[in-house]
Amino acid sequence: MKKITILLMALVVMGSCKEESKKEEMPTHNAEFEALLNNYYEDGLKLNPITATLAGDHRYDDSFPNLLSDAYQAEKKAYYESYKSKLSEFPDESLTESEQMSKAILAWECDINLAEFDYNADLTPIDQMWSENLFMGQLASGASAQPFETVEDYQKWMKRVDGYLEWLSSTEDNMKEGMEKGYVLPKSLIVKVLPQLESQMEENVEEHLFYSPIKNMPADFTDEEKAMLTEAYTDMITHKIVPAYTKLHTFMSGEYLDAGRESSGIQGEPNGDAYxxxxxxxxxxxxxxxxxxxxxxxxxxxxxxxxxxxxxxxxxxxxxxxxxxxxxxxxxxxxxxxxxxxxxxxxxxxxxxxxxxxxxxxxxxxxxxxxxxxxxxxxxxxxxxxxxxxxxxxxxxxxxxxxxxxxxxxxxxxxxxxxxxxxxxxxxxxxxxxxxxxxxxxxxxxxxxxxxxxxxxxxxxxxxxxxxxxxxxxxxxxxxxxxxxxxxxxxxxxxxxxxxxxxxxxxxxxxxxxxxxxxxxxxxxxxxxxxxxxxxxxxxxxLKIRELRKKATATLGDKFNIGKFHNQVLETGCVPLALLEDKIDNWIEASK
Structure with a gap:
């Protein structure tokens, strides 16, 4: 019995040594890779300043780049190409398990976004459900992510609106190009966009959506500040917003509606199946x-x-x-x-x-x-x-x-x-x-x-x-x-x-x-x-998450814990489903 006990102790010590050896072999936190990820994030905020506002980062609240311009598209493409190239400098063995997942996610991000340049989605930039004009309406209400707490906040929004209106003007140019090349919305969608545009053609300034922040100015603003902002927003709505929406409405209700597709699916556009x-x-x-x-x-x-x-x-x-x-x-x-x-x-x-x-x-x-x-x-x-x-x-x-x-x-x-x-x-x-x-x-x-x-x-x-x-x-x-x-x-x-x-x-x-x-x-x-x-x-x-829960339940039996399973699914955030499956499979093995 004593010999067996000594042998078991020796095996435990050997196993412990192996575990320690394994730990020593595991890569530690890679500072250079972390810097790459941080740079990717920061550069991404500059490229997509609305994303920063949504995240509560207010450094770019005055910015709305023209997402449809050739210069912006070139910058966006270079962004993904650059970071895809930089990933190759970090072999998997130099990264921790968490860093390897970040690398795989970033590679996916670059590839899927670069592939989108092969199509002409920007030639149909306005629709009734998803386009930037609708989200800007949410921000304009003053009850969303754009802050309206200081005079500077109000001024930032006016500057952002200037950038947005440049984009809005470009949508007409892109839709005209789309008409020439066969990329147009179905007629049934165009008619749903028109009332949305009409709602921003309201000439009674005080009833206009973009006037909402003026109705809710903070009480600590001085009378002079309130008067200044009221005049500025009235001018912005009267001389910029209403004319811009009116012009776009005229185009979309006229020649664009006439050119609208009778087909309902994306097959009705060139290269629709591949897209x-x-x-x-x-x-x-x-x-x-x-x-x-x-x-x-x-x-x-x-x-x-x-x-x-x-x-x-x-x-x-x-x-x-x-x-x-x-x-x-x-x-x-x-x-x-x-x-x-x-x-x-x-x-x-x-x-x-x-x-x-x-x-x-x-x-x-x-x-x-x-x-x-x-x-x-x-x-x-x-x-x-x-x-x-x-x-x-x-x-x-x-x-x-x-x-x-x-x-x-x-x-x-x-x-x-x-x-x-x-x-x-x-x-x-x-x-x-x-x-x-x-x-x-x-x-x-x-x-x-x-x-x-x-x-x-x-x-x-x-x-x-x-x-x-x-x-x-x-x-x-x-x-x-x-x-x-x-x-x-x-x-x-x-x-x-x-x-x-x-x-x-x-x-x-x-x-x-x-x-x-x-x-x-x-x-x-x-x-x-x-x-x-x-x-x-x-x-x-x-269906994939259900499949993974079923697999974990069947494999782990009494050891399965629903709270721990949900931790595993949720803790790494949004990931492509193949990476989630790998993660859950590894957790199941480690939990046996």
Whole structure:
């Protein structure tokens, strides 16, 4: 027995020595590589100053470069080429495990952005959903990331608007070039842009969106400062903003609308198939083909339909599933509100109800505060619910924006899953925990990969029962409806952009398979038309995270801890899905 004990002790010592030897062999922190990452981040902020403002870095609040100019495009291309080249100076063996992941992410960033130069996306710079003019409207409201706390803040915004208006003027030049080369928006999207432009042609200055900061000037401004800013903003709106929007509206409602495409998908543009393949890779961070994704979508739609049938039977509805969709859409009992404030209070109540269960599923919770707000009136008719991240330092909260264009028809049946996705533990947890992680280099704190980010948010919806929600069958049906919505996206996005589907065919497929209102479905289909591939990311990412959880549960058995799994998924922030899978596989091995 004594000999065995001595032998075991010797083996332990030998193992310990080997471990120490291993540790000594592991590379330590690489200061030169850290400097490279910091430089990449800082140069990126100069190139994209809006990103800095969103992150709470206010050094560039007065800047809006002309993103469409040849000079800017050349600078952007040189930026990615330079950093891709510099990465080759750092072999993997000289980097820590975390640094190797940063290197892989930066390589991906450079490659995917450089590939985009092979296409002509800048020839359709304006759409109804995603373009810079809409985001600038959010900033102009004074209730977003652009600060309006000092006189200097107000002056910075005026300078930023000057740069923005230069960009706005260039959009017309680019669209004219696009008309010559066959790159134009579908007519059905152009007509949705026109009212958005009209809203900024308001000649009553005090009713103009860009006048909002003047209505809310800080009380400590002197009368002289208030008068000076009021005059300056009035002049800016009257002589710059209204004329610029009027000119663009005249062009888009006239010759551009006449030239608009009849086709709905990106196949209607030159080199559309190749561009769509790039967009799929960009948004899903996978090498899946359009055909594979279309088939996956059909399979998921069939699976979710069978789950929906069970809920239909549970509530005693006797018609078919399509009739049940209509019933849910029009059920007045699910439209209980008369004031927009009641919708906001409803989401806050959902949050309170789930708080005790969050402790069981998540070890780490963000410090960044969180609020629910109504979407601004100028864009809520065509907006989806969305989350805007808080600042990096946590002083500006994360915001869950809810469009409420008509509160009397606001249907609550999917609100629990919507909150889980857009707010907690979806985008707010995922984004805030990334920003608060001191171990990550700065450039990774503001990265966004839709496959990971939207995949996590859709995965978060599936946690409802574990969080004490979905006790009402209609709310559970709402979750199935939200998942169906993302499964339908796989079918209709690939249908539109790779199979020649029309806008109307995509709308009808959605109406046949989900309970969203017709108006909402139309807005969604037109969203996919404006940004090919983005809608695919949700389901692809969700299915990957589910697959990894299933693998970890099966492999680790009793050793599996859901809080630790969520730590692993969330702690490294947005990453391409292949890198996430490698990370989880390594964690599973280390946890055995």
């Amino acid at each position: 769509y393949a790039h967009q799929i890779k960009k948004y899903t961070t996978t090498n899946m083909t359009a055909a594979e994704i279309h088939q996956l979508g059909l399979s998921e739609v069939a699976r979710i339909r069978s789950e929906m049938e069970k809920i239909k039977e549970e509530v005693g509805f006797e018609g078919d599933l399509k009739a049940f969709f209509d019933f849910v859409r029009g059920n007045e009992e699910l439209m209980p509100f008369t004031e927009p404030e009641q919708v906001i209070a409803h989401f806050n109540e959902i949050h309170e109800r789930m708080k005790p269960q969050l402790e069981k599923l998540f070890d780490n919770k963000p410090k960044t505060p969180f609020v629910v707000r109504r979407t601004e009136a100028f864009r809520e008719n065509s907006a989806s619910a969305e989350y805007n991240p808080g600042s990096l330092d946590g002083t500006r909260p994360g915001v869950f924006y809810v469009p409420i264009p008509d509160v009397t028809h606001y249907n609550i049946y999917s609100d629990e899953s919507l909150f889980l996705h857009e707010a907690i533990p979806g985008h707010h947890y995922q984004t805030s925990l990334t920003q608060e992680n001191e171990e990550l280099p700065q450039f990774r704190k503001t990265l966004w990969y839709s496959g990971y980010g939207e995949g996590w948010a859709l995965y978060a919806e599936s946690l409802g029962k574990e969080l004490g929600l979905y006790t009402d069958p209609y709310q559970y049906f709402g979750m199935l409806g939200a998942e169906m919505h993302r499964a339908v996206r796989l079918v209709v996005d690939t249908g539109l952009h790779s199979k020649g589907w029309t806008r109307e065919e995509a709308i009808q497929y959605s109406l046949d398979n989900e309970a969203e209102s017709e108006a909402s479905i139309i807005a969604e289909i037109e969203r996919y038309m404006a940004n090919p591939g983005q809608a695919l990311s949700y389901k692809i990412g969700q």
